[in-house]
Amino acid sequence: MSLPTVKTTCPYCGVGCGIEATVEDPAAHRVTIKGDPYHPSNFGKLCSKGATLGDTVTLENRLLYPAVDGRRCDWDTALDHVAGRFRQIIAEHGADAVAFYISGQLLTEDYYVANKLMKGFIGSANIDTNSRLCMSSAVVGYKRAFGADTVPCSYADLELADLIVLVGSNAAWCHPIAFQRIRKAKDNNPNLKVVVVDPRRTASCDIADLHLPLKPGMDALLFNGLLCHLQRDGRIDKDYVANFTNGFAEALHQAETGAGSVAAVAAGCELDPADVGQFFAWFAGTERTVTVYSQGINQSSSGSDKCNAIINCHLASGRLGKPGMGPFSFTGQPNAMGGREVGGLANMLAAHMDLDNPAHVDRVGRFWHSKRVADKPGLKAVEMFEAIGDGRVKAVWIMATNPVVSMPDADRVKQALQRCEFVVVSDCIANTDTAQLAHVLLPATGWSEKDGTVTNLERRISRQRPLFAASGEARHDWWIISRVAQRMGFADAFAYQSSAEIFREHAALSAFENDSAHQLRDFDLSAFVAIGQTEFDGLQPVQWPVTRERPQGSPQLFGDKQFFTADRKARFIPVAPQGPRNKVDADYPFTLNTGRLRDQWHTMTRTGLAAKLNAHRPEPFVEIHTADAERLQLKNRSLARIESRWGQMLARVEIGAGQRRGSLFVPMHWTGQVSSHGRMGALVNPVVDPYSGQPESKQTPVRISAWPATWYATILARQPLAIRDCEYQVKIRGEQFYRYELAGSDAGKDWRQWSRELFSENGIAGVGDWLEYSDLQAGYYRCAYLAGNRLQACLLVGPDFELPEPGWLCSLFPKPELSRGERLALLSGQPPKGEADIGRIVCSCFNVGEKTIQQAVQTQKLQSVAAISACLGAGSGCGSCVAELKEFLPQPG
Numbered sequence: 089m090s091l092p093t094v095k096t097t098c099p100y101c102g103v104g105c106g107i108e109a110t111v112e113d114p115a116a117h118r119v120t121i122k123g124d125p126y127h128p129s130n131f132g133k134l135c136s137k138g139a140t141l142g143d144t145v146t147l148e149n150r151l152l153y154p155a156v157d158g159r160r161c162d163w164d165t166a167l168d169h170v171a172g173r174f175r176q177i178i179a180e181h182g183a184d185a186v187a188f189y190i191s192g193q194l195l196t197e198d199y200y201v202a203n204k205l206m207k208g209f210i211g212s213a214n215i216d217t218n219s220r221l222c223m224s225s226a227v228v229g230y231k232r233a234f235g236a237d238t239v240p241c242s243y244a245d246l247e248l249a250d251l252i253v254l255v256g257s258n259a260a261w262c263h264p265i266a267f268q269r270i271r272k273a274k275d276n277n278p279n280l281k282v283v284v285v286d287p288r289r290t291a292s293c294d295i296a297d298l299h300l301p302l303k304p305g306m307d308a309l310l311f312n313g314l315l316c317h318l319q320r321d322g323r324i325d326k327d328y329v330a331n332f333t334n335g336f337a338e339a340l341h342q343a344e345t346g347a348g349s350v351a352a353v354a355a356g357c358e359l360d361p362a363d364v365g366q367f368f369a370w371f372a373g374t375e376r377t378v379t380v381y382s383q384g385i386n387q388s389s390s391g392s393d394k395c396n397a398i399i400n401c402h403l404a405s406g407r408l409g410k411p412g413m414g415p416f417s418f419t420g421q422p423n424a425m426g427g428r429e430v431g432g433l434a435n436m437l438a439a440h441m442d443l444d445n446p447a448h449v450d451r452v453g454r455f456w457h458s459k460r461v462a463d464k465p466g467l468k469a470v471e472m473f474e475a476i477g478d479g480r481v482k483a484v485w486i487m488a489t490n491p492v493v494s495m496p497d498a499d500r501v502k503q504a505l506q507r508c509e510f511v512v513v514s515d516c517i518a519n520t521d522t523a524q525l526a527h528v529l530l531p532a533t534g535w536s537e538k539d540g541t542v543t544n545l546e547r548r549i550s551r552q553r554p555l556f557a558a559s560g561e562a563r564h565d566w567w568i569i570s571r572v573a574q575r576m577g578f579a580d581a582f583a584y585q586s587s588a589e590i591f592r593e594h595a596a597l598s599a600f601e602n603d604s605a606h607q608l609r610d611f612d613l614s615a616f617v618a619i620g621q622t623e624f625d626g627l628q629p630v631q632w633p634v635t636r637e638r639p640q641g642s643p644q645l646f647g648d649k650q651f652f653t654a655d656r657k658a659r660f661i662p663v664a665p666q667g668p669r670n671k672v673d674a675d676y677p678f679t680l681n682t683g684r685l686r687d688q689w690h691t692m693t694r695t696g697l698a699a700k701l702n703a704h705r706p707e708p709f710v711e712i713h714t715a716d717a718e719r720l721q722l723k724n725r726s727l728a729r730i731e732s733r734w735g736q737m738l739a740r741v742e743i744g745a746g747q748r749r750g751s752l753f754v755p756m757h758w759t760g761q762v763s764s765h766g767r768m769g770a771l772v773n774p775v776v777d778p779y780s781g782q783p784e785s786k787q788t789p790v791r792i793s794a795w796p797a798t799w800y801a802t803i804l805a806r807q808p809l810a811i812r813d814c815e816y817q818v819k820i821r822g823e824q825f826y827r828y829e830l831a832g833s834d835a836g837k838d839w840r841q842w843s844r845e846l847f848s849e850n851g852i853a854g855v856g857d858w859l860e861y862s863d864l865q866a867g868y869y870r871c872a873y874l875a876g877n878r879l880q881a882c883l884l885v886g887p888d889f890e891l892p893e894p895g896w897l898c899s900l901f902p903k904p905e906l907s908r909g910e911r912l913a914l915l916s917g918q919p920p921k922g923e924a925d926i927g928r929i930v931c932s933c934f935n936v937g938e939k940t941i942q943q944a945v946q947t948q949k950l951q952s953v954a955a956i957s958a959c960l961g962a963g964s965g966c967g968s969c970v971a972e973l974k975e976f977l978p979q980p981g
C-alpha cells in the first residue's frame with residue numbers, strides 16, 4: 089500500500105520551497121521529506137534545513153496544553169481569561185493600551201485574522217510583526233518608488249540576467265536554493281557576472297566575479313555614485329525617465345553631492361577605485377541586471393533610503409518590468425510577504441491599503457462592517473516594547489515569535505515583559521525565553537499540522553498542508569484568535585470555521601473597490617473571491633496579482649510602466665547617504681554585524697532539534713580579522729567577551745580574513761535555553777530607521793576582549809543534563825546524545841566528585857563502569873561512564889580551549905556497543921588506529937566531516953569540488969557547502 093504524500097511548503101526562509109512529505113507513521117510523527125520537483129521555487133531541490141524537517145516534527149518541547157499562571161487549564165478557561173483581561177484593560181485604559189506582536193512564521197490566514205481583530209475591532213494599530221526586523225525598509229523603499237509594496241521580479245529573472253548584484257545578502261546561507269539557482273545560471277551562462285557588495289567575505293562570494301567589501305553602512309553612497317556614473321556615461325533611459333517617472337533631477341542632484349566621482353565614492357566606501365569603476369562599468373553596460381538586496385541593506389537606521397538608492401539606479405536605466413532585470417528584495421521569513429499582504433505591520437492596513445488614507449480606512453471599515461477601524465499607525469516593534477516597558481502598553485499577545493532573543497536591546501525587552509501586567513504567548517514550542525515570561529500560554533499547531541497559505545519573496549502563494557492531526561490540544565492560530573475575538577464581543581466578524589473561508593475573505597478584500605474608478609491597488613486576488621474548499625485544497629503555487637484576466641498569476645510587474653502612484657508614475661527618492669547612527673569610538677571601536685548561519689533558523693526552536701543541523705557550527709562564535717585578533721591577543725577557539733553599551737555576550741573566537749578590520753560578526757540564533765551567554769540581541773543597539781522603524785541590527789559599536797577562562801570542558805551525555813554551577817555553557821543536541829561546552833574563570837572543581845554527582849543526579853550513572861584519567865596538577869581530567877558496553881557519558885576537562893574535537897566520541901553514541909579498541913581509546917578522545925574521525929561536519933546533507941574531506945583530498949589528490957562530490961557525496965545535495973569545500977582543495981601558488 090502506498091503511503092500518503094502531501095505537497096506542502098518549507099516553513100523556514102522566504103525562498104518558499106515546495107516539499108513532498110510522505111507520512112510513514114502518523115502516530116510516531118515519522119515523515120520522509122523530499123523537494124517537490126514540480127514546485128516552481130525549487131524544482132525538487134531543498135537546502136539542509138528543509139531536507140531535515142522530518143527530524144523536527146517531534147513532540148519534544150511542544151506546547152500541548154493551555155495554561156494560565158503556570159497551571160494547565162482547558163481552552164474555555166484560557167480563552168475567557170485572555171478575552172476578559174484584554175476587555176478590562178481596554179475599558180480602563182483605551183485600545184492603545186494593548187498590543188499584538190506577531191510573526192512571519194504565521195500563515196496568511198492567521199495573520200489576516202490577527203490584523204482584523206486589532207485594527208478592525210479593537211480599534212488600535214498596535215500590531216506589529218517580527219518582519220519589522222527583517223524587511224520593513226524594503227516595504228518603504230517600494231512604496232515610495234512605486235506607490236505600492238510591489239516586488240517586481242521573479243526567480244526566473246535571476247536566470248535571465250547577465251549581471252546579478254547581491255547587496256547586503258549572503259544568499260548562499262540565507263536563501264540557499266535561490267542562490268543555487270544563481271550558481272546554476274552562472275554555469276549555464278558564461279556571460280553572467282555576479283557582484284557581491286558586503287563588508288564581509290561570505291559564502292556568497294564563492295561565485296562572485298567581484299566582491300566590494302565596503303565600509304559598513306555606506307551602500308547608499310555606492311549606489312548614489314552609480315546613479316551619477318549612469319548620468320556621466322550617457323546610460324540614462326531618457327524616455328523612461330521622462331514619461332514614466334518623477335523626481336530624477338532632484339535625486340541626481342542629491343547624489344552628486346558627495347558621490348560625483350568614482351574617487352569620492354571609493355574613498356567614502358573605503359574601496360579600491362578600480363573595483364568601484366569596474367562595478368559601475370558592468371552595471372552601466374548590462375541591460376539585464378538584477379539587484380538583489382536583503383538584511384544588509386534593510387537592517388539599518390537609513391535602510392529605506394538605501395533601498396531607494398538602489399531602485400533609483402534601476403529607474404534611471406529603465407531596468408524594470410522586463411525579463412532579467414529589476415530591484416529584487418529578498419525577504420527572510422517564510423511568510424513575511426503574506427504579512428505584508430494582510431497589513432501585519434503597524435503602519436499598514438490590509439490588502440495593501442494605508443492607515444493614513446481616510447478612503448482606505450473607510451473602505452476596509454465597510455468591508456469588515458466595523459466602525460472602529462484604526463486610522464493612525466500603531467507602535468512599531470522597538471516602540472512597542474518601549475511602551476510595554478514604561479507601562480503605556482499593559483497587555484501584549486505574542487504569537488509564534490521569541491522577542492526576548494531576537495529584538496535589539498533584548499535585555500530591556502525581557503525586563504519590559506517581566507514588568508508587563510498581562511503577557512499572552514501562543515506558540516507551538518513550550519520552553520522559549522519569551523514563553524517563560526507569559527501569564528497565559530496557548531498551544532498553537534506547528535508546521536506539520538498547519539493548513540493555509542504562505543507567500544514567498546517572489547509573490548508566490550503556496551499551500552502549507554497538514555501532515556498530522558494537531559498534537560495535544562494545540563489549535564490553529566486563526567482559531568485561537570477568532571475564539572478570543574468572539575469572547576470580546578465580535579462574534580459575527582470572527583465566526584470562521586476554516587482557513588479556506590479566511591483566504592476567501594482575504595481575496596475578497598483585495599478585490600473590493602480595486603478598480604480604476606477608485607484607485608487601483610497592486611495586491612489583487614480577485615480570481616479567488618469565490619474559492620471553495622476543494623479548490624483551496626488543490627491550490628497550485630501562483631504569483632499575485634491573480635485576477636480573472638490573469639488566472640495564472642503575474643511573474644513580473646510594471647511591464648506596462650504604470651505604477652500605483654496618483655499619476656501612475658514611479659518616483660525617484662533623493663538620498664543623502666548616512667552611516668550608522670551610533671559610531672565606533674575609543675571605548676567601542678568595532679562594528680558588530682549580525683546574521684544567519686547556513687544550518688540554523690531563527691532562535692533554533694526547530695532546527696536545534698535536528699542533530700545534523702547542529703553539527704556545522706555548534707556554538708555561538710565571533711568572527712574577527714586576523715590582524716585585529718593578533719593585536720588583542722585573541723586566540724582561535726578561545727572565548728571572548730563582546731560588549732556594547734546595551735549588553736554583552738560570550739562567544740568562541742573564529743579568526744579569518746573574511747572580516748574587514750574593525751568589524752566583527754556574530755550569528756543570531758542562540759537563546760538562553762541553550763546557551764548561558766549567547767543571546768546576541770542583548771548587544772544590538774535599538775536605533776531604527778525613521779521611516780520603516782527597522783532596527784540597525786548590522787552596525788552596533790562594540791568592544792571585544794579575551795574572557796579569562798581558567799578551565800574548559802566538554803561533556804557528552806546520552807540524555808539532557810541540568811548543569812547548575814558553570815559560568816559558560818552551551819547545549820548542543822546530537823544523534824542520541826547531548827553535548828555541553830563549558831568553561832569557567834574560577835578555580836575549577838573537584839572534577840571526579842562533580843562528574844559523579846552530575847551524572848547520577850541526572851539519572852545516567854549507576855552500577856556501570858567508570859574510566860578515568862587525571863593530571864590535576866596540569867589541569868587535565870577525563871572520565872567516561874559505560875553501562876554494559878555502551879557509552880553513556882564522558883567529560884573532558886583542560887586548562888585551555890584545546891580539548892579534543894569531539895567528533896569521534898560523538899559517533900560512539902549510536903553504536904550498540906563499543907569495541908575493545910574504542911574502550912581503550914575513549915579517554916584520549918581520538919579513534920583507535922584504523923578507525924576514522926570525521927571531524928566537524930561540513931556537508932550536512934551527507935554528514936561529511938572536515939577530516940574525511942582532508943584525507944580524501946590528500947590521499948586521492950582531488951582537485952575540484954566535483955571530484956570531492958564524486959568521491960564523498962559532499963556538495964552534491966543542496967550545494968550550500970560548496971564554498972567551504974573549496975577551502976580544502978590545493979590552493980594555487
Ligand code: SF4
Binds near residue numbers: 139
Ligand atoms: S531554501 Fe532551504 S530554508 Fe529556504 S525555503 Fe528552501 S528548503 Fe526551506
